[in-house]
Ligand code: ATP
């Protein structure tokens with residue numbers, strides 16, 4: 333499983349179906365899919381699944397995928413979201429060429445289709461209030477009853493629908509209904525509303541309209557207008573498919589698009605509902621849509637995720653009809669694999685303990701050769717300073733260690749990465765007994781880490797040189813929620829936020845790290861993968877921890893094997 337391979341998507345039931353349609357020439361036009369986000373929030377990792385499928389299928393079959401803003405709902409959409417959606421899709425590595433559309437641009441054509449349905453005796457204007465409708469609709473065990481006005485003449489309906497458009501009715505006073513079957517076992521087929529009166533401003537259409545099409549009516553038309561062949565959507569739309577087909581068949585649409593459903597992506601320890609994500613942003617539980625703890629594409633990007641890792645993850649999850657929840661650890665595994673291949677290694681000390689090498693000449697600095705990435709010889713080497721005063725990790729020293737502790741202990745030896753072997757000769761403490769410094773000596777014959785006499789040194793630790801190191805900020809992230817399924821069983825999801833999801837601490841970095849730019853990805857040796865945050869300044873770099881080095885998911889897979 334290597335990252336270069338992630339464009340080779342595995343074959344799933346949808347790709348099999350498309351391949352069969354291509355072979356039979358069923359549509360007689362190029363394979364056309366679409367990704368139809370509603371511009372009322374930022375894209376998240378769940379959308380990435382739909383994006384990889386929609387754009388991936390089009391690419392693999394030499395077709396095209398349209399990007400369509402599903403902006404038929406007048407009140408909620410915003411331009412900010414449109415821009416972020418375009419940006420995120422491009423970042424993921426996909427392109428809609430010149431097929432960028434707004435569903436609202438089709439309002440006139442949709443209206444004409446509604447008029448056509450009326451003319452064909454397949455739609456009527458209904459005056460029932462939502463409460464009254466409840467009574468007529470029936471329920472799963474009782475068939476509905478035909479509502480009054482269902483058999484009004486075409487002329488009456490045309491006139492009423494025109495008056496709806498002209499603003500003669502208040503919100504909710506009239507609806508246009510598809511005339512299907514009030515006894516259908518599928519409630520969605522019991523004369524569903526296809527147009528409603530809504531005196532609302534639309535972010536692109538302004539006040540031009542006061543009737544708006546319902547999703548089920550609009551969506552199939554959008555697909556049909558754009559000559560879509562395969563309309564891929566998530567499972568909750570399965571029960572709406574008969575209506576999708578009814579609308580297009582009733583209009584006599586030739587060779588209409590076909591809807592196929594697949595299961596949504598769910599991830600544990602996070603939420604994916606746009607409403608909940610918006611609430612986290614608006615109520616300042618996170619710093620914004622791109623907070624690195626968010627499951628949004630921009631959040632993952634800021635956290636240090638790569639498009640390659642996200643695509644590989646989506647590919648590993650696969651496309652099925654089964655609803656389930658995917659382990660966040662699998663996503664972490666994918667980014668770890670990719671960063672292992674591409675991220676240069678550096679040394680940074682998170683919790684410093686000063687050591688003084690008493691036999692090392694004062695004022696001397698040696699610039700040692702360090703390998704940038706053992707996984708990538710082309711990444712080259714860099715120089716790391718070594719001097720008399722260094723910081724090591726506090727956790728790499730123990731005064732009274734257990735048997736298997738191979739790092740530094742009193743009178744013990746350890747190797748300093750790329751440097752020399754040192755021995756701890758003394759422990760300095762403050763008046764409270766806290767260790768403030770270690771006195772050490774070094775073995776001048778061990779440059780590069782190999783002792784001249786061949787004695788065994790088990791441990792290797794990292795360090796920075798006090799004088800050359802720079803202070804930086806590290807933001808250590810953990811899961812945003814403490815439970816696998818936030819908000820389940822009626823619990824308020826906000827009460828399940830992880831209070832320790834962000835820890836900010838100072839760290840000391842080797843000088844070469846100071847040349848990094850926002851977005852750069854690095855490994856802090858032995859600590860984790862980090863990404864330079866845009867909050868970095870010339871005075872202080874800020875690093876987001878993308879993921880730790882420890883891979884719990886791969887381990888778990890090994891156990892299962
Ligand atoms: P809303 O609750 O606002 O409708 P949504 O998640 O359905 O939210 P859309 O903007 O309508 O958001 O989604 C665009 C497309 O992305 C849809 O085709 C939808 O099926 C797909 N999609 C959304 N969430 C997921 C998910 N978790 N897994 C797979 N596909 C998803």
Ligand code: MG
Pocket residue numbers: 370
């Ligand atoms: Mg939706």
